[in-house]
Amino acid sequence: MSTVTTVIDGKAAAASVIEAVTSAATTLESSGHRKPGLAVVIVGDDPASHAYVGAKSRMAKQCGFNSIQHTLPEETSQEDLMALVAALNADPDIDGILVQLPLPKHLDSEPVIQSILPEKDVDGLHILNAGKLATGDLKTGLISCTPAGAMILVRQIHGKDLSGLNALVIGRSNLFGKPMAQLLLNANATVTIGHSRSRDLPELARQADILVAAVGRAEMVKADWLKPGATVIDVGINRVAAPEKGEGKFKLVGDVAFAECKPIAKAISPVPGGVGPMTIAMLMANTVIAAHRRAGVAAPSF
Amino acid sequence: MSTVTTVIDGKAAAASVIEAVTSAATTLESSGHRKPGLAVVIVGDDPASHAYVGAKSRMAKQCGFNSIQHTLPEETSQEDLMALVAALNADPDIDGILVQLPLPKHLDSEPVIQSILPEKDVDGLHILNAGKLATGDLKTGLISCTPAGAMILVRQIHGKDLSGLNALVIGRSNLFGKPMAQLLLNANATVTIGHSRSRDLPELARQADILVAAVGRAEMVKADWLKPGATVIDVGINRVAAPEKGEGKFKLVGDVAFAECKPIAKAISPVPGGVGPMTIAMLMANTVIAAHRRAGVAAPSF
Numbered sequence: 001m002s003t004v005t006t007v008i009d010g011k012a013a014a015a016s017v018i019e020a021v022t023s024a025a026t027t028l029e030s031s032g033h034r035k036p037g038l039a040v041v042i043v044g045d046d047p048a049s050h051a052y053v054g055a056k057s058r059m060a061k062q063c064g065f066n067s068i069q070h071t072l073p074e075e076t077s078q079e080d081l082m083a084l085v086a087a088l089n090a091d092p093d094i095d096g097i098l099v100q101l102p103l104p105k106h107l108d109s110e111p112v113i114q115s116i117l118p119e120k121d122v123d124g125l126h127i128l129n130a131g132k133l134a135t136g137d138l139k140t141g142l143i144s145c146t147p148a149g150a151m152i153l154v155r156q157i158h159g160k161d162l163s164g165l166n167a168l169v170i171g172r173s174n175l176f177g178k179p180m181a182q183l184l185l186n187a188n189a190t191v192t193i194g195h196s197r198s199r200d201l202p203e204l205a206r207q208a209d210i211l212v213a214a215v216g217r218a219e220m221v222k223a224d225w226l227k228p229g230a231t232v233i234d235v236g237i238n239r240v241a242a243p244e245k246g247e248g249k250f251k252l253v254g255d256v257a258f259a260e261c262k263p264i265a266k267a268i269s270p271v272p273g274g275v276g277p278m279t280i281a282m283l284m285a286n287t288v289i290a291a292h293r294r295a296g297v298a299a300p301s302f
Numbered sequence: 303m304s305t306v307t308t309v310i311d312g313k314a315a316a317a318s319v320i321e322a323v324t325s326a327a328t329t330l331e332s333s334g335h336r337k338p339g340l341a342v343v344i345v346g347d348d349p350a351s352h353a354y355v356g357a358k359s360r361m362a363k364q365c366g367f368n369s370i371q372h373t374l375p376e377e378t379s380q381e382d383l384m385a386l387v388a389a390l391n392a393d394p395d396i397d398g399i400l401v402q403l404p405l406p407k408h409l410d411s412e413p414v415i416q417s418i419l420p421e422k423d424v425d426g427l428h429i430l431n432a433g434k435l436a437t438g439d440l441k442t443g444l445i446s447c448t449p450a451g452a453m454i455l456v457r458q459i460h461g462k463d464l465s466g467l468n469a470l471v472i473g474r475s476n477l478f479g480k481p482m483a484q485l486l487l488n489a490n491a492t493v494t495i496g497h498s499r500s501r502d503l504p505e506l507a508r509q510a511d512i513l514v515a516a517v518g519r520a521e522m523v524k525a526d527w528l529k530p531g532a533t534v535i536d537v538g539i540n541r542v543a544a545p546e547k548g549e550g551k552f553k554l555v556g557d558v559a560f561a562e563c564k565p566i567a568k569a570i571s572p573v574p575g576g577v578g579p580m581t582i583a584m585l586m587a588n589t590v591i592a593a594h595r596r597a598g599v600a601a602p603s604f
Contacts, residue, residue: 131433134484135476163499172487174437182436185474185495190506192494193487197465204492 036291096122149278171214338593398424451580473516
């Protein structure tokens with residue numbers, strides 16, 4: 001392509017969401033309501049999970065939220081975890097509840113997640129929220145954070161109406177692929193969902209004006225998969241060996257071979273710094289939305 | 303194509319579902335449980351709605367169900383209709399509740415449908431049932447009848463696993479297009495959802511091994527839209543003038559130009575006699591499933 005490719009700046013987009021969230025939280029509080037309250041629950045000692053939870057708690061404070069972290073021991077029983085969620089459901093100061101996944105192996109995450117009140121389900125994982133999204137109700141539920149964030153990046157490039165554009169989502173998880181497809185469809189894209197059982201992903205990809213990859217396979221999408229001028233959203237985060245950084249060193253790469261795809265694309269999101277920062281920003285957005293609804297005040301949209 | 307095209311016999315497929323439903327209802331009753339109970343609610347005097355409801359009530363009786371029809375006057379209030387649904391929700395003899403749509407214009411159907419207990423929502427229209435289907439849970443919810451019936455026809459041709467097959471669903475309604483896409487995806491097809499805002503439906507169609515049309519435009523899908531050897535499922539029911547039958551006469555046609563498409567397809571469902579008869583059969587299937595779950599007995603699958 002002779003034109004210059006846009007490298008989508010997820011950090012800047014996330015910062016802009018956080019700014020809007022902070023402003024909405026301030027306005028809510030200054031109009032006589034309490035601060036938005038986010039409860040983050042973590043069970044066990046997994047260092048990666050603790051790092052994620054720490055980042056979420058810090059971001060919540062930065063947004064002006066009341067952020068409460070519940071750290072439970074590894075040996076916590078299903079009953080005790082469910083009892084904590086029930087208490088947080090009943091707590092009038094809590095607008096959002098996030099249970100950090102994965103849980104230790106002896107715990108069953110699905111009943112825990114489904115026991116969160118749908119209106120406090122800021123991760124957007126409750127079946128009722130999935131049902132609202134699946135039936136095109138984007139106004140009263142809470143939408144899974146990563147697809148909601150990826151959509152904001154798509155909108156930066158194409159605007160709100162994707163009529164006439166072909167979108168391919170590679171990956172069909174409940175966390176990302178399915179809700180992403182529903183959001184794209186709702187924006188009038190013609191949506192294809194490809195996955196591990198698809199016959200010819202490269203051929204499907206070559207027809208996509210918008211290609212969203214979420215499979216967890218390092219640099220799977222190659223330059224010859226792309227339609228020239230496509231928008232490429234890379235949701236993969238893969239840890240691969242980086243001997244150039246020294247023995248035993250690793251780096252993060254996406255599902256898209258960025259260097260070779262960039263010259264073909266119209267716009268492309270990098271890893272890291274693309275979709276990644278949007279996830280936590282949308283968690284804050286969901287929390288401030290939930291707080292507004294709870295306060296009976298019109299919620300901002302993102 | 304040199305091979306002979308299969309014209310999919312929806313009447314026979316529906317009869318086979320009805321036979322299995324009747325047998326399951328008999329077994330349930332003979333093991334000491336009560337008959338499955340289906341309540342059908344109709345408001346007003348629309349002749350077409352009364353014809354549908356009559357057919358459903360008769361079929362329920364034929365299946366050995368306890369079938370109760372509630373016929374409410376045109377001027378019924380929202381409150382009275384909601385009160386009837388609440389009473390049917392609480393009635394231990396009722397397994398399934400169907401509110402015939404459309405309702406008279408002064409009534410709001412959505413709160414009525416969403417007030418039906420999800421486990422009695424045999425039309426599969428409750429958000430919780432949509433959410434279960436959207437997240438791949440096909441075991442604990444109730445699935446919208448027409449897509450569930452269309453899937454049985456697809457399975458007749460391709461079996462349960464659609465890996466490697468490209469499916470195109472034309473139409474994105476909550477009643478049909480979206481749940482159909484989810485069912486096809488769940489069966490491992492690579493699924494595209496096309497609609498009125500799609501750029502080139504004929505080109506999309508020519509890549510589909512399974513083409514499902516549900517747009518409500520008479521004979522829109524032409525022979526040159528088809529990939530040779532495709533399976534074509536026609537969900538449209540359109541009333542068009544049939545001067546050959548006499549002045550002012552009408553006939554029913556689908557969204558597919560059947561006569562010209564038949565020689566190209568591997569299998570094709572006719573209108574009438576294709577998907578149509580499956581809808582009412584799947585309503586009976588959902589009712590017998592709901593009755594089994596209520597009785598705490600393993601439910602049959604269809």
